[in-house]
Amino acid sequence: MTASTFQVEGPSIAQTTVQAAQSPFPAATLLPSRLTMTVPRELVHRAAVAEVMLTGWQRLDDTRFTLSAQWPRGHSFFTPVNGTHHDPLIAAETIRQAGSLLSHAEFGVPFGHQFLMEKLALTVHPDALRIGHAPAALDIDVVCTKVRRRGHRLTGMCYETTVRREGRLTASGRISFTVITPAVYRRLRPPRVLEAGFSPLPLTAPVAPETVGRFSPTDVVLSPTGEPDRWLLRADTRHPILFDHQVDHVPGMALLEAARQAATAKLGRPAFLPQVLDCEFEKYVELDMPCLIDAVRLPQAAPGDTETILVTGLQDDQPAFRATLTAASD
Known part of the structure; x- marks a missing residue:
């Protein structure tokens, strides 16, 4: 094939030769290979x-x-x-x-x-x-x-x-x-999400940005629930990166960010750098239904081992996604 x-x-060489003769700049700057x-x-x-x-x-x-x-x-x-x-x-x-x-x-x-x-x-x-x-x-x-x-x-x-x-x-x-x-x-897909006038849940308040490794509240994808290590997914459909274009469900990259923020909060490390990430997506996460995010610390095989956090997403009492994130060694 x-x-x-x-x-x-x-x-071409002929083009750049003419350009070089007419330009005040060195000819080498006009000869990109690609x-x-x-x-x-x-x-x-x-x-x-x-x-x-x-x-x-x-x-x-x-x-x-x-x-x-x-x-x-x-x-x-x-x-x-x-x-x-x-x-x-x-x-x-x-x-x-x-x-x-x-x-x-x-x-x-x-x-x-x-x-x-x-x-x-x-x-x-x-x-x-x-x-x-x-x-x-x-x-x-x-x-x-x-x-x-x-x-x-x-x-x-x-x-x-x-x-x-x-x-x-x-x-x-x-x-x-x-x-x-x-x-x-x-x-x-549920018929309601494909109909004109479909709207997501109202946007909830973000957790403090510094607790999830963020500078701006607009980049926070978690909202507090009042329970430790449990958050509500905050899906801002106006976000220019996570929702780069109109979709009828939460994009996978937004779920990865939710997992990273939950792990950051659980570890209490704003500069958390996940070295290993493993995620499974069980179902579409709907925009008009609450999605709960939980984080637990997995047992270390030996003292001093790198820390791993398991993050799960639950919607309508059904598993939606799960991710494990392992921190880089200090």
């Missing part, structure tokens, strides 16, 4: 171009791909941890985008089909997450496994990712998801 690439060719741009936002299910992390991809064979990405030194939501490290959740968002891109661009999934994330696992290497003097340029290897099809149509798969920064292992992850056609999606 022929390779597919997404890149922008730099100007111009960098993000992939089309539609391929990664983002409305805002600024939230696209991926910058290119290339097919290696039927199931292996290489991608490129960039993380900014600062971000309005994926804020640096303790001012020194890239947020691990930006890595989770990056590998999520990889699956959407490949599904549409390489596996032929039409726009309008829905993606139901089933599992997400992520391990980061804190030393490689340190913020430098320039945005982090990343190379991502992707291997697709358990590719499921109905006829020629992709119905789901699992894919494993390895993220490197200047050759250094930075993160590794695994995601599995199901692809749902528009017709099936309409049958699966």
Whole structure:
């Protein structure tokens, strides 16, 4: 199969020679080998171009791909941890985008089909997450496994990712998801959420931002319940990152953020950096029903071991999602 690439060719030598003669700047500054741009936002299910992390991809064979990405030194939501490290959740968002891109661009999934994330696992290497003097340029290897099809149509798969920064292992992850056609999606969802005039629950008050590792109350996704280690999910559908576009349920990345904030509060560590994250999504979390978030500390195998928090989401007395987050070693 022929390779597919997404890149922008730099100007020709003849073009840059003419430009150099007409410009007061050194000719070397006019000779880029390749111009960098993000992939089309539609391929990664983002409305805002600024939230696209991926910058290119290339097919290696039927199931292996290489991608490129960039993380900014600062971000309005994926804020640096303790001012020194890239947020691990930006890595989770990056590998999520990889699956959407490949599904549409390489596996032929039409726009309008829905993606139901089933599992997400992520391990980061804190030393490689340190913020430098320039945005982090990343190379991502992707291997697709358990590719499921109905006829020629992709119905789901699992894919494993390895993220490197200047050759250094930075993160590794695994995601599995199901692809749902528009017709099936309409049958699966409660009719009320697809009707005009559907509205979510009124927005509840946030917990104190500093208790969950946040600076602004607008970025807090937990509300107090009056019970220890239990919160109400706070889903602000106006949030420009977590709700980048209109949806009829709580996005998976918002649930990951809820898990991270709950673990941060449970540990009492505002600069909590999760090194290992493992999440399973049981069902859609509805916007018009309360969702309770609980956090418990799991037993340590030995004194001094890293701490792990189990976070669960419960809606309508049914498990909605569960996540374990393990803190990086001090």
